[in-house]
Amino acid sequence: MDWRGSWRSTVLQLDSDKEAKVDCSNVFSDVLHRPFACSNIELEKFASKIPKMNQIRRFENLTYEEYAEKWTEQPFVLTKCIQDWPVNSEWTIDSLLAKYADVEFRAEAVDWKFSQYCEYMKRNRDESPLYLFDRKFAEKMGLKVGHMEGAAYWRPDCFGPDLFEVLGDERPAHRWLIIGPERSGSTFHKDPNGTSAWNAVIQGSKYWIMFPPTAQVPGVYVSSDSSEVTSPLSIAEWLLTFHAEARQMPECVEGICNAGEILHVPSGWWHLVVNLEKGIALTQNFVPQSPSLNLVSEVLSFLRDKPDQVSGFSRDVEDPFGLFTARLKHEYPEVLEKALELADKKNGKKRKWDTAVGRDEEQAEGFSFSFGFGGDDDEIP
Ligand SMILES: O=C(O)CCC(=O)C(=O)O
Numbered sequence: 001m002d003w004r005g006s007w008r009s010t011v012l013q014l015d016s017d018k019e020a021k022v023d024c025s026n027v028f029s030d031v032l033h034r035p036f037a038c039s040n041i042e043l044e045k046f047a048s049k050i051p052k053m054n055q056i057r058r059f060e061n062l063t064y065e066e067y068a069e070k071w072t073e074q075p076f077v078l079t080k081c082i083q084d085w086p087v088n089s090e091w092t093i094d095s096l097l098a099k100y101a102d103v104e105f106r107a108e109a110v111d112w113k114f115s116q117y118c119e120y121m122k123r124n125r126d127e128s129p130l131y132l133f134d135r136k137f138a139e140k141m142g143l144k145v146g147h148m149e150g151a152a153y154w155r156p157d158c159f160g161p162d163l164f165e166v167l168g169d170e171r172p173a174h175r176w177l178i179i180g181p182e183r184s185g186s187t188f189h190k191d192p193n194g195t196s197a198w199n200a201v202i203q204g205s206k207y208w209i210m211f212p213p214t215a216q217v218p219g220v221y222v223s224s225d226s227s228e229v230t231s232p233l234s235i236a237e238w239l240l241t242f243h244a245e246a247r248q249m250p251e252c253v254e255g256i257c258n259a260g261e262i263l264h265v266p267s268g269w270w271h272l273v274v275n276l277e278k279g280i281a282l283t284q285n286f287v288p289q290s291p292s293l294n295l296v297s298e299v300l301s302f303l304r305d306k307p308d309q310v311s312g313f314s315r316d317v318e319d320p321f322g323l324f325t326a327r328l329k330h331e332y333p334e335v336l337e338k339a340l341e342l343a344d345k346k347n348g349k350k351r352k353w354d355t356a357v358g359r360d361e362e363q364a365e366g367f368s369f370s371f372g373f374g375g376d377d378d379e380i381p
């Protein structure tokens with residue numbers, strides 16, 4: 001099936017000269033205008049004039065010691081971290097098209113050949129463009145990932161060891177190739193299972209707006225059992241309605257991540273991301289180790305206390321919390337002991353506070369984005 005410039009023409013297989021051209025010069029309709037305004041949004045207006053106090057921190061690079069001591073719970077951009085990755089100089093949408101035209105990648109609910117997706121990127125007027133988000137890309141493209149000979153890219157040293165590596169092949173989905181046109185991106189969410197992430201831009205540039213875990217993000221409503229997040233359906237709709245208010249909040253952090261740069265998303269942070277131009281990114285979720293072990297305890301509490309919201313594990317893994325604790329006990333017994341102690345301490349504090357303010361257990365849960373359960377390919381982190 002070829003992409004023909006619009007969903008209607010594609011489904012009906014119409015040639016471009018057969019597309020209905022209706023004279024709308026006398027039509028005045030809010031219902032029709034809103035999606036039109038959203039799909040013609042000027043992103044520059046939202047991504048520019050970032051207040052100085054909101055600006056995300058930028059460094060050339062960090063050592064693991066610096067990261068672990070100070071930065072595991074803060075967003076930042078590194079400008080000189082992924083320069084040695086072969087993909088950083090080799091990949092463009094055109095170079096991928098030349099090599100992988102017939103490879104099918106997952107774009108939300110569909111698997112499309114890369115050639116077809118490129119046609120779609122060039123010619124679509126969607127308010128929320130279909131986003132290529134594929135977690136099997138390394139296998140599909142025959143890439144090596146890691147510090148071995150011939151690798152395409154690897155995990156930057158500054159983020160240190162990833163404690164989910166103790167899970168081996170049983171770890172939840174953790175790396176994605178992300179490709180999309182201008183205006184594509186991700187609406188507000190927290191990353192799965194209490195993990196942190198990095199997101200490296202290979203081509204294009206992304207505008208990020210982020211809030212710490214306990215912030216009330218304007219226009220983003222979380223259900224009392226924390227399993228559902230309701231927000232405007234499209235990024236453009238959120239930007240048009242809530243961006244100005246969000247920017248005024250003291251907790252707001254924003255910035256642009258350009259090609260050749262990598263951004264750190266700390267565990268539990270809310271983020272909305274939009275591509276300012278067509279582009280390619282690689283992302284990976286991980287569990288960092290720091291002296292406080294705070295984020296290890298966050299992941300342990302998430303797996304233990306929100307089993308219905310745990311996502312990305314294969315269906316064969318029936319007890320993610322049990323598996324993670326068993327593996328940690330074997331390989332990092334002290335980390336496990338201290339992180340569990342901390343998880344209990346935080347839990348106890350929360351209970352005391354909830355009793356003091358008269359909230360019941362159900363409402364007292366923290367909030368998080370729900371990704372559903374299971375090993376399906378179409379989950380977006
Ligand atoms: O590049 C993006 O659209 C952001 C992706 C993201 O937030 C994620 O992978 O969790």
Ligand SMILES: [Fe+2]
Pocket residue numbers: 186189190191197265271381
């Ligand atoms: Fe994310």
